[in-house]
Amino acid sequence: MKLATLRSARPDGQLVVVSKDGTRFVSAGRIAPYLQAALDDWDNAAPALEALAVELDTGAIAGQAFDSAAALAPLPRAYQWIDGSGYMGHLERVRSLKGSKDEELQSVRPMLYQGGSDTMLAPTDPIIVPEDDLALDFEAEVAIFIGAVPMRPSREEAEAAIRLVTICNDVSLRRLVADDLQNGFGFFHAKPSTVFAPFAMTLAALGDNWRNNRLHLPLRVEVNGTLYGQPNAGIDVHFDFIDMILEAARTRRLSAGTIIGSGTIANRHDETLPIKENGIGFACIAEARTSEKAKFGAARTPFLKAGDRLRIAAIGKDGQSVFGDMDNLVQTAG
């Protein structure tokens, strides 16, 4: 099934079940008022939500027209957001920027950072930065919503805990990355609120697009209508979501509603921007820039600035946007 959260008076929004084609929805309020409530009681809530989804898809319930402008992030605020480093291609391209040294360790265990989870941006929210010169970048990723996991779970426990999948944009202020990592306690200012696509889907609903604990779909990224990348999230995965869960639970248990990100999707290639219509390209600007530095001696692609429009979607075999689009305008505060 496909779930979404619509704006309401409540900060957590209103949980709805969405039709397979993403065009219609029905309120799930009689089962769970908002997604965290469903995740807290998943064994009871999930079968009831699935039954509602069947009624919607068969037409037994007409539903209402779904408008992604009314959607919040599936969890507009979450108790935990952990972002990982699943794609070594991303680390290899941006390692010099991050000031991190230990290449060997990074290939043995996924790096994780604890991200801010109190405010997740809606699919069509503006991305508001305090100043225009902070080197605003996006990072297109896959994200999972999990159930509770004990400290040091088995692989089976980790696998069974995956509840829902979506895509997100780990918004990054590149100018603040080195400062956060070298002088302080890790990522903080460089990682403001993350954007989420409207639909969170079960593994069953993803069918063979979900295999081996990873999503096998390309994420299409456009800036102001120009294609920047369409890397496949199932290719060049060094650490999958089971690796992420096992690593995250090394010294702690994880609560229901924890969101884990794949890290910036990166496929290995030697392209630079602009890419051809069948090119692979990049899921963040930093990689495009380091590739330009290597090839031309200098970066050419600018970071995002006020007025830029960013669109990210996972594209299914039928050409449809599987999780709905993230379509965000960049704004400067004030």
Next chain:
Amino acid sequence: MKLATLRSARPDGQLVVVSKDGTRFVSAGRIAPYLQAALDDWDNAAPALEALAVELDTGAIAGQAFDSAAALAPLPRAYQWIDGSGYMGHLERVRSLKGSKDEELQSVRPMLYQGGSDTMLAPTDPIIVPEDDLALDFEAEVAIFIGAVPMRPSREEAEAAIRLVTICNDVSLRRLVADDLQNGFGFFHAKPSTVFAPFAMTLAALGDNWRNNRLHLPLRVEVNGTLYGQPNAGIDVHFDFIDMILEAARTRRLSAGTIIGSGTIANRHDETLPIKENGIGFACIAEARTSEKAKFGAARTPFLKAGDRLRIAAIGKDGQSVFGDMDNLVQTAG
């Protein structure tokens, strides 16, 4: 007023109002079922909770006997936990351990890390570590619960956002600190779940124990009944809670229910353990050990191990435990 959260079937527990002397409570369920709900609607909830507190304190409501063994953390799960570096004395003592270099920067802006907030430990929960050799340490701190704050707030907005105060123990696995900071993305494995005292109090209830955006009370720390420290949280504060809020909101807004920690309380002195009954001592073991290294050439005080019992309390002028005790037994998993 004094608020607490009692265990219930709900993961968020049950909000109660506690009498000034900490001995009796009354359910706040008719006003807000749990603390996050009160923080989400503070302007309406706070006056009603205050009125209930008056009824309890005057004896108009008899209430029930408060048992801290039934208490959870005030927010058993939170949308954000940010820990800062308010006391330069702590940084000066442990800097070599953390592998951080930029002393100058650390005195200009507070360092902050994004902590895990999905599981906060109750005042009497065991502290469960996966292995006994991870150099388990405590960090006694002051913590505030805030309302929503916009990006880059004024000092006045920051000050007005402080809702409640308590104390906490930022549990730390010292053996994993350098690994987290030097090779990865910042604190993660080294910072498992944080312990909270049972009572969260308004600034009004703290009276002159809260002045200049800081708590003016000593925190008494005992390990297995031996006094390790009683530093005063109001002394040697380099960054107060307004500095912390302003820093945390540099690139983002902060949601209601965000918890901010002061960092390990540290008063300047040249003592080592054992301290006298009127000594100052330490609010973490790492500082005691680095002081021993400086004085004796080697650390003497061991880190915590399974079976150790840790007790932390803020002591009022009347000798009472202002926020209630954190009284935790260390256990190894499995």
